[in-house]
Each structure stands twice: as structure tokens, then as C-alpha cells.
Amino acid sequence: MPSPPALLLIAHGSRDPRHAATVEALVRRVRLLRPGLSVATAYLDHCAPRLPQVVQRLAGAPAVAVPLLLNRAFHAKHDIPAALRAARAGCPVAAVLGPDPLLLAALERRLAEAGLDLASAAARARTGVVLAAAGSSDPAADATTRALAARWQRERGWGAVTVAYASAGGPRVPDALAALRAQGLRRTAVAPYLLAPGLLPDRIATAAEEAGADVLAPVLGAAPEVAHLLLRRYAEAGQGLRAVAA
Template sequence: MLRRNEGRLSAATAPVVAGGPALLLIAHGSRDPRHAATVAALVGQVRALRPGLEVATAYLDHCAPRIPQVVARLTAAVAVPLLLNRAFHAKHDIPAALRAAGAALPVADVLGPSPLLLAALDRRLAEAGLDVSSAAVRARTGVVLAAAGSSDPAADAATRAVAAEWRRTRGWAAAEVAYASAAGPRVPDAVAALRAAGARQVAVAPYLLAPGLLPDRIATAAEDAGADLLAGVLGPAPEVARLLLTRYDAARPATLAAPARTA
């Protein structure tokens, strides 16, 4: 279920807490340098929205610094996963990494679902050349929400719910979900389904946060399938930065003693 009030949060109305706990952004990490560059750009957006808030970044894999290195220097923090769905990384990897580091931190919810993510998807489609402000254009456009995919059925169901909500609230001709890994359908299947449903043009929107292997796979598949338009990844969209702060604020205790460590 999308949290509709999140779409109304702005930099002006976001609560500012002087001297509050740090926001510890936990990203997955990638061997692709574009991943870390995108995370750094997103952190810059968060800092611009909330001046004075300490923002630190830690990675689960491939990139440095790792969680133990970062939590050791933080007095107090709220861990905010840079994840779209509550799947294996959110349920198991992040809690296990924090436990192994001896850090008893509050952990925020994952980013999705949220109206802010739908707004970020709109933004990326507009940047790719689609007139998302036109109801007529939306009514003749079918969209593919191209996600990573998961072995967790609940995570894939959540992605399908996002696609359904995106279609309902925007008036797209149709919306299909495709996955770059795990089980299908793949992007060509989704494009073909939209064409068969009567969509006059098809746009592929990656439901991914940073460039890398899977977004590249989606881009190649979209081109091979003859999609009319390919959006960029969500990346450091302003809406994503605002959503990170929303999750941080929701998870931040009223008072947080320092340091938050386990034996």
C-alpha cells in the first residue's frame, strides 16, 4: 500500500533536528564505479535538503567503507537501507551485518512503495522525452516497470502493486512488470504484451536506483524489443532524497542515547 502523505513532504516542511542521530545510508555496493558515484550524488542531495544532518554511507559488498568501519565512528545513528523492496538484503543481510558490527541501531523501512518513487519515475520519463504532463500522451503510452527481480514472492508482488498504482494514478494505457534477473517476464515479453494491449507507444522505466549490470541488461533488452523510449535509473532524483529523509524521520527515536552498541 502506497503511503500517500509522503508525496506532500518538501524540503521546506521536512522536520529539521539539530544534533540528531546520523543518517547511515546502507547501500548494496557494486563493482561498477557508477554505483558508488550515484550513491555519493544522492547523499549530496540529502545533505542539501537537511543541512546540519550527519550523513554517512556504508556498503554491504564490493565497495568501501563497510558497515563495521562506519558504525565504529558514529555516536548515534539511524540505518536507512537504500533498497526499493523488503527482500533478502533488507530482511537478512543488513540486520546480520549490523549485528556482526555490534551495532544496535534503529533500522528504517525500505524505500518502496511510495508516491515519491512514482514521481521519480515520472521525472525520469520526462527527462527521456515523454510528455508526462499530457493526459492524452499518457493514455496512449504503455509503461514497463523494469525491476531487478527477486526470489522473494512478496517483493515481486510489491513491485507489481507499484506498477498497478502507477497506471491507476497516471492513466497509462497499460503497465507491465519485467525483471532483469530471477524469473520472468523479461522486458521483451512486457513490451510485446503492451503492444498487444493496444499501446501506441511503449516506454521502459527501470525501477532501479543506480547504474550497473542489471540496468545495462534492461537497456539492451529495451532496444532489442523496439521500445520507443527508455528512462534512466532513479538515481539521485530529488524525490528519492526526500524519501530517504522520510524513512529516517519515521525511524528516529524521540531520544537516542549514545552510543548504540551491543556487547
């Protein structure tokens, strides 16, 4: 039986060393879930190795590119396709990670780790959550984030879930917290909808603390749900590749 195609994980990269460390932790979790699967990581900026180096290392072997992105915005629509073309990587590209129920499960995992009671339906009904995303100049991307927030509120019975952004337009975390309190919600929580630590997550954390949020969750990071979702996207995009090979 031929070996499965490699998983080519494409991350944006950051000057903050916590970013690469988080990506490496996520890759370790993926390898534990799929022993024997070849996993290679490439960065678009700031970190090494860059995409051309990794493509050269793969030497034409079958691979499936999986963007480590939560939303289909500029990086997914333009940066990654352009970088793959420049590197002459003719591999299929998986969909971005979001939106997906597994991400909601990961967000709840992080909120629980931060001390929020998720077992009580009454406690959830008294809690307002700020889904704090990076933000985008792409209206479709922001609409997707808002739809995810609405789904989270509807399916899990939160008192309210509202969106805030660390950059671009839209409400900031203090505004979102104030809006939740104006609705009479007794407890507030901020859930960063971001994969790795860095400038924007730090900005969200500082704003949440200064605005008096009751609970501040960590970023999604190497949550098990994220690793499972990466492998799902890999499998979905790799179906066509395996069909051609067969």
C-alpha cells in the same frame, strides 16, 4: 539542543564505479536538504567503507540506519540485519524506500527527461510502460512491485503498466513490450525501477533498445524525490530514538 542522530545510509555496493558515484550524488543532495545532518555511507559488498568501519567511526553516537533499497527482499530481511548485528550497531533501522508515491514521481521525472510527454492525459492513455525491476526470489517482494505498477496505471492514467524483471523469474523486458503492443498501445516506454547504474540496469537498457522501446528512462539515481524519501524514512525510524533520548 542535542544534535540529531546520524543518518547511516546502507547501500549494497557494486563493482561498477557508477554505483558508488550515484550513491555519493544522492548523499550530496540529502546534505543540501538537511544542512548540519551527519550522513555516513556504508556498503555491504564490493565498495568501501564497509559497515563495521563506519560503525566504529561513529563511536557509539546515535544513528538511524536507512537501507538504500526499493523493496523488502533478501537484502532487507537478512543481509542488513546480519551485518548490523555483526558490527554491533544497536541503531534503529528504517523501512525500505518502496513502495511510495515519491518513487512514482521520480519514475515520471526520469521518463520526462527521456522525452516522454507526461502533460497530456491522451498521450498517457496511448502509452504502455514497462516497470523494469531487478527481480527477486521473494514472492512478496515481486507482489509489491506488481501492486506499485497497478497503482501507477490507475492513478496516472497510463494505457497500461506492466512489470518486467532483469533477473530471477517472471517476464523479461522484450516479453513485456510485446504484451503491451498486443493490447494495441501505440507508444511504449521502459522505466527502470532501480537506484543506480550497473549490470542489471545495463541488461534492461540493452533489452529495451533491441526490442524497440520508444522511450528508455535512466535509473532513479539521485532524483530529488529519492533524497526526500530517504529523509522521511530517517525521520520515521528516528522517532523512537528521540523519544528515548528525551
